[in-house]
Amino acid sequence: MSALKDRLRAELTTAMKARDSLRSSTIRMVLTAITNAEVAGSEARELSDEDVIAVLATESKKRREAAEAFDDGNRPELAQKERDEAAVIADFLPAQLSEDEIRDLVAAAVEQTGAAGEGMKAMGKVMGVVTPQTKGRADGAQVAAEVRRQLTS
Known part of the structure; x- marks a missing residue:
């Protein structure tokens, strides 16, 4: 159990x-x-x-x-x-990630996947790397918004 x-x-x-x-x-x-x-x-x-x-x-x-x-x-x-x-x-969930921590995780994932110049078509690749790291510790919509922001800037 x-x-x-x-x-x-x-x-x-x-x-x-x-x-x-x-x-x-x-x-x-x-x-x-x-x-x-x-x-x-x-x-x-x-x-x-x-x-x-x-x-x-x-x-x-x-x-x-x-x-x-x-x-x-x-x-x-x-x-x-x-x-x-x-x-x-x-009280029962793991400590939530701050916006800075999410930004850093997404930046590392973008770098790891080489998605920096690909734009939005690389979103799935980046989310595939970031999601296991943030599961239960951050809202998926918040993570997706940060991925979008970093891929479009």
Whole structure:
């Protein structure tokens, strides 16, 4: 069993004992998403820590997008609830990369692939190198935007 999944279960117990409803409901939601990922497909399987991190990153992204949608819909209380849930999920994700770190990783990938003069047609090559390095540690859209910026400049 994944160590991260065990940690989530232990944190759920702690949150329930502390009567922290936000934390316990968010962790329950994440554990449900993990279970759904385990039983999806043709046969059930146990997720590795890397797979659990991918599920957590997806759930975190859902919360960010929902918060933006609620802000656009002038529902600040619901947007704040989504942000609070995203903060709980972030406790279980690896430390996020800063913009400078992403810029450096992309620059190194552009250099490594020799994509500097090729423009946007080299985006797939560069993303193929950068994505494994940023998985779970940076938003894919943010990474793609930086790749685009560096390839077009």
